[in-house]
Amino acid sequence: MDMRVRADDCTICGICVAECLFDAIKMGDEGPKFNESCTFCGACIEACPTGAIYQAEERGDAAEPAASTAPHDGKARHQGVWVFAEQHNGKLAGVVMELLGEGRRLADRLGQPLGCVLLGDGVEQLSHELMEYGADQVYLAMDPQLESYRDDLYAQVIEHIVSKYRPTIFLLGGTANGRSLAPRVATRLRTGLTADCTGFDLDEEGNLLQTRPAFGGNLMATIRCPNHRPQMATVRPKVFEAAARQPDRRGEEIVVDLPSLNPWVRIIEIVEESAIGPNLAEADIVVAGGRGLGSPDKLRLVEDLAKALGGAVGASRAVVDAGWIGYPHQVGQTGRTVAPKLYIACGISGAIQHLVGMQSADVIVAINKDPDAPIFSVATYCIIGEVEEVIPALIQEIKNRNRA
Amino acid sequence: MHIVVCVKQVPDPSQARIDRDTGLVIREGVDKITNPFDLYALEEAIRLKESFGGQVTAISMGPPAAKEVLKDAIAMGVDSGILLSDRQFAGADTLATSYTLAQAIRKLGDVALIICGKQAADGDTAQVGPGLAANLDFSHVTQVRKIRQLNSTETVVERLTDTGYEVLGLRLPAVITVVKEINEPRLPGLRGMMRAKKAEIPLWDSQVLDVDPKRVGLNGSPTQVWRTFEPARHQKGEMLVGSPSEQAALLLDRLRSL
Numbered sequence: 255m256d257m258r259v260r261a262d263d264c265t266i267c268g269i270c271v272a273e274c275l276f277d278a279i280k281m282g283d284e285g286p287k288f289n290e291s292c293t294f295c296g297a298c299i300e301a302c303p304t305g306a307i308y309q310a311e312e313r314g315d316a317a318e319p320a321a322s323t324a325p326h327d328g329k330a331r332h333q334g335v336w337v338f339a340e341q342h343n344g345k346l347a348g349v350v351m352e353l354l355g356e357g358r359r360l361a362d363r364l365g366q367p368l369g370c371v372l373l374g375d376g377v378e379q380l381s382h383e384l385m386e387y388g389a390d391q392v393y394l395a396m397d398p399q400l401e402s403y404r405d406d407l408y409a410q411v412i413e414h415i416v417s418k419y420r421p422t423i424f425l426l427g428g429t430a431n432g433r434s435l436a437p438r439v440a441t442r443l444r445t446g447l448t449a450d451c452t453g454f455d456l457d458e459e460g461n462l463l464q465t466r467p468a469f470g471g472n473l474m475a476t477i478r479c480p481n482h483r484p485q486m487a488t489v490r491p492k493v494f495e496a497a498a499r500q501p502d503r504r505g506e507e508i509v510v511d512l513p514s515l516n517p518w519v520r521i522i523e524i525v526e527e528s529a530i531g532p533n534l535a536e537a538d539i540v541v542a543g544g545r546g547l548g549s550p551d552k553l554r555l556v557e558d559l560a561k562a563l564g565g566a567v568g569a570s571r572a573v574v575d576a577g578w579i580g581y582p583h584q585v586g587q588t589g590r591t592v593a594p595k596l597y598i599a600c601g602i603s604g605a606i607q608h609l610v611g612m613q614s615a616d617v618i619v620a621i622n623k624d625p626d627a628p629i630f631s632v633a634t635y636c637i638i639g640e641v642e643e644v645i646p647a648l649i650q651e652i653k654n655r656n657r658a
Numbered sequence: 659m660h661i662v663v664c665v666k667q668v669p670d671p672s673q674a675r676i677d678r679d680t681g682l683v684i685r686e687g688v689d690k691i692t693n694p695f696d697l698y699a700l701e702e703a704i705r706l707k708e709s710f711g712g713q714v715t716a717i718s719m720g721p722p723a724a725k726e727v728l729k730d731a732i733a734m735g736v737d738s739g740i741l742l743s744d745r746q747f748a749g750a751d752t753l754a755t756s757y758t759l760a761q762a763i764r765k766l767g768d769v770a771l772i773i774c775g776k777q778a779a780d781g782d783t784a785q786v787g788p789g790l791a792a793n794l795d796f797s798h799v800t801q802v803r804k805i806r807q808l809n810s811t812e813t814v815v816e817r818l819t820d821t822g823y824e825v826l827g828l829r830l831p832a833v834i835t836v837v838k839e840i841n842e843p844r845l846p847g848l849r850g851m852m853r854a855k856k857a858e859i860p861l862w863d864s865q866v867l868d869v870d871p872k873r874v875g876l877n878g879s880p881t882q883v884w885r886t887f888e889p890a891r892h893q894k895g896e897m898l899v900g901s902p903s904e905q906a907a908l909l910l911d912r913l914r915s916l
Contacts, residue, residue: 260748260749261748261749261876262748262749262750262876265883265886266883266885266886267886283882283884284876284882305686342821405788405797405798405799405800406797409792429820430800430801430818430819430820431819431820433784433785433800434788434798434799434800434801435788436785437752437756437783437784437785437786437787437788437789437792438788438789438791438792438798439792440753440785440789441753441756441788441789441792441793442792444753444880445753445880446751446753446879446880446881447752447753447783447785447881448881449781449782449783449784449785450782450783457884463884467889468781468886469780473886473887473888473889474886474887474888474889475883475885475886476883476884476885476886476887477881477882477883477884478881478882478884479880479881479882480882481880482880518797518828518829518832519797519799519826519827519828519829520812520826520827520828521824521825521826522814522824522825522826522827523824523825524819524822524824524825525822525823525824525825526821526822527821527822527823575694581837581838581839587782588777588782596913606889607782609889617913618895619909619913620895630894630895631894632895633895634895634896635895635896635898635909635912636894636895636896636897636898637898637905637909638897638899639902639905640902643902644902644905644906646902647901647902647903647905647906648906648909648910650903650906651903651906651907651910652910655910
């Protein structure tokens, strides 16, 4: 007999330790460890809220969950915090400045430089901008074939540069391109990657602590990648504040040699589409609707209020999944992250998956008939009431005041 | 053409609940379903087969109970399902998962196209598709909203970007991940359900797959959950009370001073 733990189910909550009558459990990094005092009474199995503990008939009938993969030789050889400097048509994506702000903080705590990887064609001048936002080094890969983002060549070049210069941390924006590029590169480098982080810290050994929402945002999980380098993570736009620009701050430009390129994508056409109404990610005012609206036609109320305020229309994942409105309007962990001056949540209950996408708004107004809705816990102003009564009243009041 | 669809069994996201006292996810009594995003991948593969012929295989990695999602895939119209299941695979992060899936694709041998949902509804990482492609040295493209053309060497697809879309020609073999705009998944028909009922789902374990034990499951996962905690709650905001029009007036008074 042997007590076992399904590590992917264990949340390291410690309930088993408290429940054990024989003091036979100690909590380790990856879950409970059972010592010889264990009587196999099964109290912990019953107590475990996630069903992670089970009894095995014989010792050794499953692989021992080893502490981790084989350590990557020479962690110390990896130095520096890097940011992927995503650019489109010679303009840096907004998330790059946000990553530079966070990257600078991490680099300073580690006492290491902050680097940027810039790929493109003839956009060398952006390296000065990156330095003014905090980069100490800019690794430049300029080539006509790299003019526009493409998964094949960008992944090959970045894998080459990262292998050669060996940063210890590598952050990428959680954009459409970053979320495609990062897993390809991480897999090639056989290192860890954490998606959509909302916070970073360092442990006492200098490992990156990467916090992200899990289980639809009902739980926050802090992830470590202790034995592999670089430690890679993506971050959604608008999660961190952009670095302040310091005019004339200078750094070092490093022109990298390109590996031999193996194209497998043919770019036939790139089409820019303007979203319906103001751009959600950049709007100062966002009015968003959720399932509490009751039916798809009530979304018109949200659109009317957005129009009256000159704002953009947002939506929760629930109503996008239900097909009430298109995905470009989705706010949340799997949609867009917004940080407007004013966010009005109408009939949105406020799953963390939604909250992580809007809670950095300056002022949050929540309108919901359920006084226990979690959205009220982040709201600046709370209105408990029926959305279909409150919104028309708001629109009327706006009209009255505009007239006055 | 042999098309593979990767599917994942996930807890029904609409039933996600949290224990208010412990702050932990409640798993008991939550139904397990096919990851909703994978239904679009299944539908697209079945449509391609209907247009161009060939065969479609659904693959999943998970506990033995995950064979249900493969039966559901067969009910929709895929030809066969394979479950990758072994206790050694437990605790896999996206790197170990994509390696294990890649070993299964290698074993199948003749796969030209792999279709995945854009992400899993439980982890939301969107990492396994590109990771699988990197393991196999296949090409990949994410967020596909339309497959325009497909022949034996190339597929032409429309990919959603942050600002619009791209039309890309992609060399085969390839991995594509699809968004829900791509199609409307069908419901299983009676004949499909009968076929699913009778279908045998082969179970491929670490020996069948010939995996490197250091690259699967917890052992092959560079990322580790260090701790979990309940999301921080903010301070209570100001409650605006009264009739709807009074609430509206109170709110606009406060917003005006911004």
